[in-house]
Amino acid sequence: IQMTQSPSTLSVSVGDRVTITCRASQSITSSLAWYQQKPGKAPKLLIYKASGLESGVPSRFSGSASGTEFTLTINSLQPDDFATYYCQQYHNLVTFGGGTKVEIK
Amino acid sequence: EVQLVESGGDLVQPGRSLRLSCTTSGFTFGDYGMTWVRQAPGKGLEWVGFIRSTPSGGTTEYGASVIGRFTISRDDSKSVAYLQMNSLKTEDTAVYYCNRWHGSVSYSYFWGQGTLVTVSS
Numbered sequence: 001i002q003m004t005q006s007p008s009t010l011s012v013s014v015g016d017r018v019t020i021t022c023r024a025s026q027s028i029t030s031s032l033a034w035y036q037q038k039p040g041k042a043p044k045l046l047i048y049k050a051s052g053l054e055s056g057v058p059s060r061f062s063g064s065a066s067g068t069e070f071t072l073t074i075n076s077l078q079p080d081d082f083a084t085y086y087c088q089q090y091h092n093l094v095t096f097g098g099g100t101k102v103e104i105k
Numbered sequence: 106e107v108q109l110v111e112s113g114g115d116l117v118q119p120g121r122s123l124r125l126s127c128t129t130s131g132f133t134f135g136d137y138g139m140t141w142v143r144q145a146p147g148k149g150l151e152w153v154g155f156i157r158s159t160p161s162g163g164t165t166e167y168g169a170s171v172i173g174r175f176t177i178s179r180d181d182s183k184s185v186a187y188l189q190m191n192s193l194k195t196e197d198t199a200v201y202y203c204n205r206w207h208g209s210v211s212y213s214y215f216w217g218q219g220t221l222v223t224v225s226s
């Protein structure tokens with residue numbers, strides 16, 4: 001299963017609404033997770049099962065799905081949110097998307 | 106407290122072998138699948154492979170780029186997962202992370218800090 005993530009880079013400002021998309025090459029039902037990674041650190045789980053918010057993750061993060069298209073939305077971006085984001089399908093083995101770097105405009 | 110600590114990363118010549126360890130604590134190791142993920146310098150995350158929990162048979166699956174060269178195993182008595190890497194290539198240079206499945210599902214909240222493998226002559 002291929003995961004196509006877009007865009008690869010986003011230049012945004014604090015307070016902006018951010019949308020990142022992952023498209024699966026075939027059905028993965030809702031078996032999708034989103035991670036945040038900062039330089040030199042392990043990924044941090046944000047969303048599981050396409051829209052489940054991991055405990056402790058701010059409510060400005062949300063996930064949604066429509067068929068094979070999955071979206072991570074960050075409402076009112078905060079300074080701590082500048083990072084790289086990855087989707088991961090776990091329906092059939094594991095595949096990661098290519099990543100989206102959210103950088104300061 | 107759940108902890109995962111990778112070790113064994115090193116500088117190694119192409120064609121040689123290396124074994125990484127993922128030493129865990131804070132949970133019943135045998136009940137969980139374990140995954141290895143790598144990240145080449147400046148690149149994205151790449152799934153290396155996983156080993157299912159012991160009740161699920163402890164079977165393994167691998168990514169296309171490492172099939173036939175890498176082997177994942179587990180020692181439930183020591184709470185350790187291993188990644189045996191043979192016939193290493195320069196493109197295997199990466200930080201290698203282990204993570205623990207969430208129940209019977211292979212996404213993860215718990216990750217190690219990573220260990221660096223450099224393949225170079």
